[in-house]
Amino acid sequence: MMISPKILIPIFSLLCIVFANNENLSEYDGLKVIRVLPVNHFQMISLLNLEDDIDFWRRPDQINRFADLMITPNNSQRVMQYLSSRNIGYEILIDNVRAIVQNERNQMAKIRKQLEMLRGSDITVGFWQSYQRYEAIENLMNDLQDKYPNLVHKINFGKSFEGRELNLMRIGANSNEKKPVIFIEGGIHAREWISTAFVTHFANRLLIGYENHEEDIKTLMETFDFYIVPLLNPDGYEYTHTKYRLWRKTRSTQKSSSCFGVDPNRNFGYEWGGEGTSSNPCSEIYPGTKAFSEPEVKAETDYIMNNLAGRALVYVAVHSYGQYLLYPWGWTDKPTPDNDRLDSMAKLATEEMAKRYSSKYIYGMSTKVLYAAAGAGDDWAYGSASIPYSYTLELRDEGYYGFQLPPEQIIPTSEEAGDGLIAMLLAIQKNDL
Ligand SMILES: [Zn+2]
Secondary structure, three states: OOOOOOEOOOHHHHHOOOOOOOOOOHHHOOOEEEEEEOOOHHHHHHHHHHOOOOEEEEOOOOOOOOEEEEEOOOOHHHHHHHHHHOOOEEEEEEOOHHHHHHHHHHHHHHHHHHHHHHOOOOOOOOHHHOOOOHHHHHHHHHHHHHHOOOOEEEEEEEEOOOOOEEEEEEEOOOOOOOOOEEEEEOOOOOOOHHHHHHHHHHHHHHHHHHHOOOHHHHHHHHHOEEEEEOOOOHHHHHHHHHOOOOOOOOOOEOOOOOOEOOOHHHOOOOOOOOOOOOOOOOOOOOOOOOOOOOHHHHHHHHHHHHHHOOOEEEEEEEEEOOOEEEEOOOOOOOOOOOHHHHHHHHHHHHHHHHHHHOOOOEEEEHHHHOOOOOOOHHHHHHHOOOOOEEEEEEEOOOOOOOOOOOHHHHHHHHHHHHHHHHHHHHHHHHHHO
């Protein structure tokens, strides 16, 4: 069955105000994102077989659910033939990736100009009106620590492959080495900018809420210590800002290949290298030569094991896009012994996320909702670090903009996701402590 190819005319190309832009956009020429719909098991497996060398923006997850993949001038003919010979229906989701990249840059440049006039000494003013660079995120952590010396502690936990400092914020009232820990990981996949924007927004929300004596936030800040990593993959992130917007992996060099990088969310050492990974170093889901080969993943997991073992209660890895809240396992379709508990908390969180802007988040066990992806952070946190509440949160949107979520959606996305997280943590506090 073929869906008639429907071209969604990107409004950006119509609205696009062309600013002077010296950067070369030609590498985006001819890139398109198509949405495919597998309707049976054979089609599903066929799509999964494409994963080795095609960049899936959203993985094939279930029969009768869409997956999004990017095609290039080099492979479009081959992919189209592959799809039609298997009767896999598709439509064009983004006809002109270059126009979106261009539009995003123009929009951000415009916002930057407006903010330069507004911003005084407070870095948080306008911070979430646009996506920020590594240095600004570092400055934010410094400024929050200066502003709230009793509540925020910036901690270095390692260095990236290219030598950037990896830092996290410990946030809590009367922090000590005994409080249960909520660990929030942002920015592991380079192009998922909304992840870093959300986790920094959430950190600031905790601090403002505590200062303003908001009851719920006060409870959380007094009960837990939050360990918030805003940007676990700074090399990849900076690369998306300066070279190629759609980069996903780390930027490490590979001995066996001229391709760069490893998928850091396949590099964790729990069932490493299993289903949903590829031994091809050029693949977007290449897990590396061994578990923890990536210094970023190694640094984070060492930090958790050495400093937080036994008191880490919740781990949330923040990604985009698709609007999911997932829990282990991601490597097998057998449920964990904690399935009911994980499920009821995810249900509660996603219901709360829908309240403010009616956004629909799907929740469930990873391999029930998506196909297997071994070596991910949530499985490691649950399986190796024994963190009982382990989740992967996929933020907005459902595919219209994909990774290039417009900056004006940063705050609403962060608000609704924060609502869900706060509700879930309050429930955990009541149930478990
Ligand atoms: Zn991701």
